[in-house]
């Protein structure tokens with residue numbers, strides 16, 4: 001079981017649990033996360049959702065073997081892929097979503113945080129969006145939302161160079177609320193999620209909707225544009241070289257492209 005779900009005291013927890021592969025997300029894991037979000041959204045016993053990983057690893061992003069064997073189709077009208085279903089389930093979740101990030105948060109591990117409501121990171125967290133290094137382009141509206149948060153030149157370090165950054169950088173950028181010691185981040189995030197138990201749920205939902213509404217159409221439009229390019233690039237020679245290099249544990253060689 002690589003996605004564990006449990007509802008306790010008003011909080012639906014979605015725990016990514018594939019530590020042997022650094023919590024890399026496969027298609028079945030995206031499907032399980034989408035189902036859990038959809039179920040939490042309609043469950044009256046749930047007041048907030050908590051997304052967590054494992055000690056030392058939130059998620060290393062999309063499973064690179066899946067990228068090679070079963071490249072998802074994004075941004076098109078075809079039957080939505082599991083990753084697209086997950087992305088839309090998180091975007092459509094009307095209840096507050098809290099993330100507890102310990103260790104590595106790579107690719108969608110970072111971009112999904114842009115669609116959560118409260119984000120707590122550990123002092124050893126390492127976030128990164130190395131799409132370009134993989135021959136890919138940004139996804140999940142990160143090409144819109146990261147420059148909006150950071151300005152173009154700071155965003156370029158993270159999206160064009162793919163520079164990793166720390167939990168305290170994430171707080172400075174406005175991606176995360178606070179940095180906590182690694183052993184405390186999940187409990188802290190859970191306590192924050194539980195605070196919604198004492199608040200009127202419709203007012204919370206409407207407030208989230210109002211806060212997201214001005215960017216909603218643009219986010220979906222950018223996701224469509226990114227997704228079409230992302231799907232093409234997954235099948236590109238640059239991406240093939242990057243994926244092969246990852247599994248051969250060597251540096252990719254882009255000198256002939």
Ligand code: COA
Pocket residue numbers: 020021022024025059060061062063064065104106107108130131134247
């Ligand atoms: N997809 C598939 N397998 C992955 C993976 C991924 N995204 N991330 C890690 N793994 C696997 C490794 O291949 C390795 O498998 P093995 O033990 O069979 O060789 C195992 O998980 C452990 O990974 P390793 O790289 O040895 O761990 P680390 O602690 O040295 O580094 C990371 C951790 C997350 C920094 C590193 O694994 C990494 O950069 N992963 C790829 C991230 C990425 O590019 N994701 C896609 C973003 S779009």
